[in-house]
Amino acid sequence: MEASSLNRLIEELKRLPGIGTKTAQRLAFFLMKVPKERALGLARAIEEVKEKVRFCRRCGNLSENDLCGICSDSRRDAALICVVQEAMDVLAIDRMGEYRGVFHVLHGALSPIDNIGPDELNLRPLMERLEETEVREVILATNPTIEGEATAMYLARLIHAKRGIKVSRIAHGIPMGGHLEYADEVTLSKALEGRREIQ
């Protein structure tokens, strides 16, 4: 192909996660065809995000200010902290509209293979929060993967050393709308293990 700037755009799009050559080409041609203002809207949105968005000083969530909207919302229960791996998880949990506590974003999970130990995570600020503020419960909502489980277990041990703080783990089981026959054995076993009595 001769349009080298188009090639460059295709290459840049291919570096995005889950975007292969064909999709990158399709997106690049789409951006070629739409009115200039619309394509530049995307370019400017990227620039703005890189300029404005940073991490909340307290919880590590994405924010355009020193404190994120959740941490600075006085109606939220600051004594209930939900610990997640990524900022996207904050979005997912907050979307439900049921959780009224605050968050703490680890920015990853323990993974010795990838050389990610406790020092590579946003962990120390969490322990400082537990020292400085009155915390009733910490909900460990890391992913139910090997790394996420290990991180949850590590955190639970660390927090249990401080008396008076309840530590909980989100439930694992059959997803709503899912079918037992398609569930893997570990999920099934977790679903049985976590069974609750019906009153």
Place this chain on the structure above:
Amino acid sequence: MEASSLNRLIEELKRLPGIGTKTAQRLAFFLMKVPKERALGLARAIEEVKEKVRFCRRCGNLSENDLCGICSDSRRDAALICVVQEAMDVLAIDRMGEYRGVFHVLHGALSPIDNIGPDELNLRPLMERLEETEVREVILATNPTIEGEATAMYLARLIHAKRGIKVSRIAHGIPMGGHLEYADEVTLSKALEGRREIQ
């Protein structure tokens, strides 16, 4: 969510074809996390494309110059024109490395429902090319859809009015690697209709 510039980026990404809310979020968070230079590389590639890339004066293909690389390549057979719907199709055919003729991009196909008639397509420049230059054959490579077929038939009639120019249509049939049992009836019937004798 509180980071409004991140929200804006997600909205912009969602306007891309085939990108839904979840993918847009994933891409936006990815762009948030990568080093600034890498995210800005994408923004700049979009800006550059909108600034530099235009359509080839002769064939309608994408180009950074007045004539595209294919039209200005003297080694290519200018007497053989392959007519396609989109500039992406030029890329697809040229990638094979077997076609040595030139192209003509219609930028669409006839579609009365969408109010796309002959005047909305890059058609007149094609007819002018056929008048002005010595053309031996026109290959109609529009898509095998209702619109693409109608466009091919329309073009064939138009070009046949000029004597001495052969008009051909790309073959329809079972794709290589495909299975007969999964082919739809129209494709199967086209495959039978277009059968070729084995010598």
